[in-house]
Amino acid sequence: MEMWFSELHTSNVKLSMRIEKQLFSGNSDCQRIDVLESVEFGKFLALDGDILFSEKDEFIYDEMVTHVPMAVHPDVRHVLIIGGGDGGVAKELTQYDSIEKIDVVEPDEMLVEVCREHFPELACGLDDPRVNVYYQDGLRFLRNKTEEYDLIINDATDPFGHTEGLFTKEFYGSCYKALKEDGIMVYQHGSPFYDEDKEECMKMHRKAFRAFPVSRVYQAHIPTCSSGYWLFGFASKKYHPLNNLRVKEWKKLHIKTRYYTTNLHRGAFMLPKYLEDMLEDEEDR
Numbered sequence: 446m447e448m449w450f451s452e453l454h455t456s457n458v459k460l461s462m463r464i465e466k467q468l469f470s471g472n473s474d475c476q477r478i479d480v481l482e483s484v485e486f487g488k489f490l491a492l493d494g495d496i497l498f499s500e501k502d503e504f505i506y507d508e509m510v511t512h513v514p515m516a517v518h519p520d521v522r523h524v525l526i527i528g529g530g531d532g533g534v535a536k537e538l539t540q541y542d543s544i545e546k547i548d549v550v551e552p553d554e555m556l557v558e559v560c561r562e563h564f565p566e567l568a569c570g571l572d573d574p575r576v577n578v579y580y581q582d583g584l585r586f587l588r589n590k591t592e593e594y595d596l597i598i599n600d601a602t603d604p605f606g607h608t609e610g611l612f613t614k615e616f617y618g619s620c621y622k623a624l625k626e627d628g629i630m631v632y633q634h635g636s637p638f639y640d641e642d643k644e645e646c647m648k649m650h651r652k653a654f655r656a657f658p659v660s661r662v663y664q665a666h667i668p669t670c671s672s673g674y675w676l677f678g679f680a681s682k683k684y685h686p687l688n689n690l691r692v693k694e695w696k697k698l699h700i701k702t703r704y705y706t707t708n709l710h711r712g713a714f715m716l717p718k719y720l721e722d723m724l725e726d727e728e729d730r
Contacts (some may be wrong), residue, residue: 450481450680452496454671455641457478460496462486468563481562486669488563490531496669503533503567506633508705509713510598511666511678512538514629516695516710517684521595522546525623527583528600530556536570540700545587547576548594550586568577584616590623597624599632617680627683634662634676634722637720642671651727661686662724665704675719687714 448464462483469480479491487500498506511534514678515521523546526534530551538547549571551557556662557578561568571578579586597620620630632653635646654660657680667675679686716724 450483450491452491452494455639458639460669465599469559471555471559473553475553477557478553478556478559480559482699489669490560490564496672498531498533499530499669500564502668503531505665505667505704506670506675507537508702509663510600510633510703511661512532512695512700512705513677513679513686513710513713514596514598514631515541516691516707517657517681517686517689518595518627519621519691519694520685523594523596524548525550525587525590525594525597526599526600527587529598531564532568532570533568534598534600535573535576538568538572539573539575541698544575547573549576549578550576550583551580552582554580557665572582584613584619587616587619587623590619592623592628593627594623595625595628597628597630599630601633614652614656617652620680621656621682624682628681629684630657630678630680632678632680634678636671636674637676638672643723646676647723647727649678650724651730653678654728657681660719660727661714662716664711664720687711 448466449461450458451461453459462485465483465484467479467483468488469478471478480488482488489499490497521544524538524544526547526549528551528675529535529549530553534548535549538544544672609678624630634649635640637646650662661679663677665675666673690707690710695707
């Protein structure tokens with residue numbers, strides 16, 4: 446008998462993959478967590494029926510939210526990751542010796558425990574001595590922070606459910622306040638391709654554009670994400686993601702990557718015309 450996992454991308458489109466076995470299923474206080482092993486993508490983790498990452502393509506997401514800002518900001522010492530309970534983003538950051546502190550704020554302790562058991566190659570990022578894990582709501586954590594971080598990475602899943610507060614006007618304002626005078630915030634921006642996702646995607650850009658003097662969107666191809674086309678937001682108090690890209694300095698660090706390059710960095714900000722038009726419409730509102 447064949448087993449298949451299906452994730453609805455819209456009410457009319459779904460991604461299906463053949464499953465070899467289910468490794469874990471449980472309900473935390475925040476969400477349902479499933480770990481399955483697939484033929485094509487290896488092990489993957491799903492939250493409330495939506496794929497968060499798979500062994501085959503997680504490196505794309507983790508590298509793009511990490512190395513894009515790190516190749517721009519000249520002196521990142523203190524980093525805040527909102528979400529990130531799987532440890533993948535923290536693992537990428539630990540390659541930088543200059544970073545002194547990485548705070549990970551993850552509301553779901555069960556998610557961390559599950560990833561430690563089933564994805565130790567990612568969760569090991571949480572074991573670095575510079576990493577501090579806080580099990581609490583990200584917005585509440587931010588409210589009493591002022592000019593503390595050089596970089597904030599919002600690794601929350603989506604603008605619905607228990608993470609909804611991390612996509613509000615208050616959240617972007619709190620991030621701005623928590624960043625130092627030249628700080629950068631990077632966040633997952635969703636996919637603009639399907640009509641059902643487009644509205645939330647554009648709302649995020651509108652809020653960041655109004656909160657930060659520099660606000661740009663960049664892209665990556667991630668097969669298990671909705672439509673395989675995923676966006677990220679780059680919001681900064683000072684640095685422009687292209688004008689301030691430090692190619693020579695970043696290459697001297699000899700950071701190991703499988704997806705990110707400084708050439709790709711430039712290309713990721715070159716967006717298709719339909720998306721440029723959508724973003725400009727939001728900026729003109």
